[in-house]
Amino acid sequence: MADEGDPSTSDDEQVVSNAAFALLGHQVRLDILRAFFDSYDPVDPDSRDDVRADRTRSYSELMASVGLRDSGKFNYHLEKLRGVYVEQVEDGYVPTASAVALYQAVVANRPTESVAVDVDIDTPCPACGADLTWGYEQEYLTIECESCEQFWGLTYRFPKNGLLTQDAEDVYEALYDRLMHHVGLARTGQCPACAGVVERTIPPSRLDGSATPTVELDCGTCSWHATVDIVSALQFEPRVMRALFELGIPLDSGTQATEEVLPTVTGREAEESTHATIEIATDEGTATVIVDETLGVERVEVDGETGSSAR
Structure with missing residues (x-):
């Protein structure tokens, strides 16, 4: 994991990013990449030959798409891209995952467009x-309640393309689900943005037996960050999901259901090797979730109207 306080690590990352951006600093190279995506349909690299052929462009096809007659000049720019954004295969050339990610980022964020x-x-x-209110600034969508302090609200990056392709009334659910699924992956230690290592921390100040425990998720590589309540972070863990269902929280009706129990969630520091004991209380009973310092679930107990269970 990259250490933000290590100058050598920061310098190395800057060199890498500068080199990657510099390769795109010519119109011919941009035209070459665009030639792939004008009719690009991504498939598994190991797919059948006839399927893989659909994503392959021959040397002559690329050169014609760019509109160059000077093969020497074209080959110079193609070689600059090769190994980074373009890979040579038996029948021609294909875009690398880096090129696909770049293309997807442009389509998703539409950086040069103003979206109403x-x-x-x-x-x-x-x-x-x-009624909930919203705001959209710097491609971050914020949902909040101006009438109470119990609803936590949320702010998360939501690409412009989502606003263009989603019905207006569906944006809230789309934002929430996007954030929660990213948080679910980050809980396992993998950054949803760059696949780097995520550090997971429960602030000790939230384990006083009264405050709702929160989790801080930080990627040391790309600076992805999220702070969420601990139930949202754990809700996709199978044992926790089952416990929530037993407490009358049907997650299949929408991940927003976890918001309803937040005022009743408390935490305290646990003994021995565990980090925290989380209690979720509802009218149906109480679930106790014991987690370690990496948010790994060690034990779940449910004490409800129909009896007790542990797993």
């Missing part, structure tokens, strides 16, 4: 029932 934002949130606040 008109979000209609018809979902009430899960805590007080008031």
